[in-house]
Amino acid sequence: MSDNSKRITIPIGPQHPALKEPGCFTITLEGEKVVNAVVGVGYNHRGLEKACESRTYIQDLYIIERVCGICSHTHSTAFCQGVEELVGVEISPRAKFIRVIMAELERLHSHLLWLGVAAHEIGFDTLFMYSWRDRELVLDMLAMLGGNRVNYGINTLGGVRRDITPEMKELIHKTLNIVEEQNKYYIDLALHETTLAARLSGIGKLSHEDAIKYGAVGPVARASMVKDDIRVSEPYAAYDQIPVKVVTDDHCDVFGRAVVRVLEIMESISMIRFALDNMPDGDLAVKFPRKVPAGEVFSRTEAPRGEDTHYIRGNGTDKPDRVRVRAASEANWHGMQHMLEGDYLADVPIIIAAIDPCYSCTDRAFIVKDLDHGDQRVWDWQSLKRYSVDWYKKRGFDASKIKLAERRI
Amino acid sequence: MKKGPGKIAGFALEHVFKKPATIQYPFGKLKLEESYRGKIEYDAETCIGCNICARDCPAGAIKVVNVGTKEEKSFQCRLDVGHCIFCAQCVDSCPKKCLHFSPNIELAAFSRDNLKVTM
Amino acid sequence: MLMALFNIVIFPGLLFLGIYALFFAFLDRKLYARLQNRVGPPWFQPLADFCKLLGKETIIPQGADRRVFVSLPVFALAAVTTAFIYVPIWSVNSLFPFEGDLIVVLYLLTIPTLCFFLGGWYSTSLYATIGAVRALTQLFSYEVPLFMAMLAPAILAETWSISGISAYYAEHPLYILINIPAFLVAMVACQGKLERVPFDLPEAETEIVSGTFVEYSGRLFAIFKMAIDCELVVVSALIAAIFLPFHAANPWLGFLYFIIKTVIILILLCLFRASMARVRIEQMLMFCWKILTPLAIIQIIINLLVRGALA
Ligand code: SF4
Ligand code: SF4
Numbered sequence: 001m002s003d004n005s006k007r008i009t010i011p012i013g014p015q016h017p018a019l020k021e022p023g024c025f026t027i028t029l030e031g032e033k034v035v036n037a038v039v040g041v042g043y044n045h046r047g048l049e050k051a052c053e054s055r056t057y058i059q060d061l062y063i064i065e066r067v068c069g070i071c072s073h074t075h076s077t078a079f080c081q082g083v084e085e086l087v088g089v090e091i092s093p094r095a096k097f098i099r100v101i102m103a104e105l106e107r108l109h110s111h112l113l114w115l116g117v118a119a120h121e122i123g124f125d126t127l128f129m130y131s132w133r134d135r136e137l138v139l140d141m142l143a144m145l146g147g148n149r150v151n152y153g154i155n156t157l158g159g160v161r162r163d164i165t166p167e168m169k170e171l172i173h174k175t176l177n178i179v180e181e182q183n184k185y186y187i188d189l190a191l192h193e194t195t196l197a198a199r200l201s202g203i204g205k206l207s208h209e210d211a212i213k214y215g216a217v218g219p220v221a222r223a224s225m226v227k228d229d230i231r232v233s234e235p236y237a238a239y240d241q242i243p244v245k246v247v248t249d250d251h252c253d254v255f256g257r258a259v260v261r262v263l264e265i266m267e268s269i270s271m272i273r274f275a276l277d278n279m280p281d282g283d284l285a286v287k288f289p290r291k292v293p294a295g296e297v298f299s300r301t302e303a304p305r306g307e308d309t310h311y312i313r314g315n316g317t318d319k320p321d322r323v324r325v326r327a328a329s330e331a332n333w334h335g336m337q338h339m340l341e342g343d344y345l346a347d348v349p350i351i352i353a354a355i356d357p358c359y360s361c362t363d364r365a366f367i368v369k370d371l372d373h374g375d376q377r378v379w380d381w382q383s384l385k386r387y388s389v390d391w392y393k394k395r396g397f398d399a400s401k402i403k404l405a406e407r408r409i
Numbered sequence: 410m411k412k413g414p415g416k417i418a419g420f421a422l423e424h425v426f427k428k429p430a431t432i433q434y435p436f437g438k439l440k441l442e443e444s445y446r447g448k449i450e451y452d453a454e455t456c457i458g459c460n461i462c463a464r465d466c467p468a469g470a471i472k473v474v475n476v477g478t479k480e481e482k483s484f485q486c487r488l489d490v491g492h493c494i495f496c497a498q499c500v501d502s503c504p505k506k507c508l509h510f511s512p513n514i515e516l517a518a519f520s521r522d523n524l525k526v527t528m
Numbered sequence: 529m530l531m532a533l534f535n536i537v538i539f540p541g542l543l544f545l546g547i548y549a550l551f552f553a554f555l556d557r558k559l560y561a562r563l564q565n566r567v568g569p570p571w572f573q574p575l576a577d578f579c580k581l582l583g584k585e586t587i588i589p590q591g592a593d594r595r596v597f598v599s600l601p602v603f604a605l606a607a608v609t610t611a612f613i614y615v616p617i618w619s620v621n622s623l624f625p626f627e628g629d630l631i632v633v634l635y636l637l638t639i640p641t642l643c644f645f646l647g648g649w650y651s652t653s654l655y656a657t658i659g660a661v662r663a664l665t666q667l668f669s670y671e672v673p674l675f676m677a678m679l680a681p682a683i684l685a686e687t688w689s690i691s692g693i694s695a696y697y698a699e700h701p702l703y704i705l706i707n708i709p710a711f712l713v714a715m716v717a718c719q720g721k722l723e724r725v726p727f728d729l730p731e732a733e734t735e736i737v738s739g740t741f742v743e744y745s746g747r748l749f750a751i752f753k754m755a756i757d758c759e760l761v762v763v764s765a766l767i768a769a770i771f772l773p774f775h776a777a778n779p780w781l782g783f784l785y786f787i788i789k790t791v792i793i794l795i796l797l798c799l800f801r802a803s804m805a806r807v808r809i810e811q812m813l814m815f816c817w818k819i820l821t822p823l824a825i826i827q828i829i830i831n832l833l834v835r836g837a838l839a
Pocket of ligand 1: 466469471
């Protein structure tokens with residue numbers, strides 16, 4: 001059966017109605033079954049990290065916020081935290097709470113968005129429309145708090161830019177009630193609608209061991225019983241003062257990921273309520289210097305899609321030396337091929353959608369085409385480093401002599 | 410709820426006679442909060458021409474120029490709405506608070522030149 | 529002769545069917561939108577879409593057989609229009625009733641699906657080919673229960689003509705209750721025929737772009753779209769004629785009844801479409817063969833028994 005004549009290779013993407021952003025999945029089919037899948041991302045490389053190196057920290061904040069359209073707050077929080085750690089300032093407790101409230105609202109809207117997208121991928125447009133309708137309520141809250149629907153811009157270096165007034169608090173409580181009511185219905189629906197269960201369960205399998213092996217993060221990992229959540233394992237902002245319950249599930253498939261997400265919405269709602277009611281008083285932002293001392297820092301946050309990490313290296317000026325962002329989707333791509341193989345072509349879009357991929361935030365793949373030899377290879381970090389050291393050496397600057405550890409103050 | 414197909418039908422039917430959640434955009438508009446970050450407005454009276462706004466703008470969209478003489482200064486703000494990312498950092502940075510944002514978001518124009526406004 | 533021409537081209541033929549199909553498409557979309565709490569399109573949207581498509585460039589793929597590629601949409605539309613002539617509209621009788629027209633209509637309604645298959649196959653595009661294969665696989669699964677569900681009432685009425693069936697049930701309206709399982713089977717199976725969610729696999733947008741139609745554009749696509757819209761009308765008219773036998777002696781009133789009946793069926797079909805997710809091809813096969821077909825067989829047995837008891 002497995003001779004090549006029976007196989008066809010079809011490209012899903014880079015432009016495909018199922019994918020909202022460009023990414024190419026080369027799927028080899030035998031009938032309708034996927035026997036091989038090659039994940040190709042990198043169509044959307046925007047050079048954000050490089051752009052950050054040529055701008056000041058305060059300008060970078062807004063660039064970093066635009067790494068991802070959906071989890072913009074998480075990126076800016078990670079960046080702010082990193083820079084604040086470099087400078088060594090502690091932000092006020094109130095600012096921490098506001099950051100948490102925004103982060104959880106963002107998780108709400110992201111998960112509702114995912115529910116809609118997933119429903120759309122399997123042709124269930126009614127659920128798609130309703131979940132997006134309710135997401136709109138959350139977006140309105142975010143717009144009210146931050147001043148924009150997507151890039152809230154509430155974080156600033158040293159705190160937050162806007163306060164939550166008592167009236168806003170009232171309104172958020174009210175809206176949360178509606179969202180909670182609706183979400184209960186969606187949970188009910190997800191668990192009882194047969195066509196939904198028929199399409200979601202049993203596909204995109206990622207066992208507990210594989211989830212660890214491929215380094216899955218976020219809801220994908222948690223749906224495989226990996227109890228991994230930065231909010232708990234390394235609490236940042238005000239998460240150490242707020243009870244966080246990590247939702248896990250043992251389905252290990254797309255259905256499990258859906259369950260984790262809808263249940264996480266409930267968790268987020270109760271966390272926002274708790275944070276609103278227990279918000280301490282205090283300043284919004286502390287004074288922040290323009291120049292950031294030399295040193296490097298690694299900062300992590302839990303994005304709606306999983307762990308988001310930022311690496312920032314300062315060099316004593318007002319511009320960073322290096323900024324590296326690893327968005328959550330980037331970690332989840334690795335298991336993709338494994339998840340796709342053995343499933344039906346019809347399931348490919350929903351399996352891809354199940355990790356809630358964000359293409360442009362992950363596009364940092366480095367593929368070098370050696371035209372002379374015609375081979376194509378992926379460079380690992382070591383060879384890339386060697387290459388850059390050589391490149392600078394040729395121009396009279398020996399970077400290898402500088403010890404990074406020594407530069408830290 | 411019992412398991413079965415078509416569970417959402419009742420919920421959907423309920424909504425047929427309810428007010429739709431969408432609007433027909435140019436004929437009906439959503440009200441935006443006053444605090445929505447839309448187009449930047451400028452007050453030339455209080456501006457001192459320090460250009461801190463321009464220094465902090467991540468998009469390089471704003472610039473304040475002196476159109477008067479050296480003694481009789483009079484400032485003009487050149488804003489490229491096409492480049493502006495509506496972050497309002499310029500508003501935060503301005504020492505004289507002569508910039509502020511408005512909830513005006515209907516800024517589309519037919520040519521790029523029309524997006525460059527002088528205030 | 530002139531009358532026949534009028535019948536074919538204007539009423540109830542091409543023109544009426546076309547206009548009614550556009551109205552149906554609007555109603556379907558509007559209702560679908562309202563079910564999703566949206567505003568929905570204005571009444572002229574399907575017409576506007578149709579006109580827009582007519583004005584667009586028609587692209588024929590290089591590898592495709594030109595003649596077949598061009599003629600398939602026309603074939604599909606012609607078959608659907610022909611089928612419509614044998615479906616009763618303003619009274620129990622259709623225009624040219626004859627014994628056995630039920631079978632003819634059912635076969636005529638298979639032609640569009642075959643045209644979709646061939647259209648996809650001749651497009652020589654990967655997505656279209658997969659869509660074509662799916663269309664054919666799907667055809668084998670829903671066609672059997674659909675045929676059986678339509679034939680069960682015919683067995684009870686002891687006639688193979690749609691007009692005869694309509695007349696029989698108009699006389700004995702209570703017998704229609706016996707046919708309720710067949711009605712349900714027919715409603716579900718025709719979702720497959722019309723390629724609507726949950727059985728819209730051949731054109732599943734998020735999986736295989738738009739499947740069989742991916743290479744069709746401009747005028748040819750407009751005709752295909754028209755054929756699909758017309759098929760919706762014909763199928764609902766057929767179901768209405770067989771399962772909802774409420775007729776009036778006055779042709780005007782009868783026509784009104786026809787509109788009401790078909791719209792009710794459209795509403796049901798739309799509700800189906802709005803409340804389910806798309807199934808996978810193997811799930812569809814399983815469903816059709818394991819649930820729909822046995823149900824239809826049971827219906828036939830029941831109807832045979834009732835027939836025997838009545839005789
Ligand atoms: S809002 Fe932001 S992008 Fe726009 S001019 Fe001000 S600083 Fe620049
Ligand atoms: S920062 Fe304020 S005062 Fe300074 S140039 Fe800009 S607008 Fe004028």
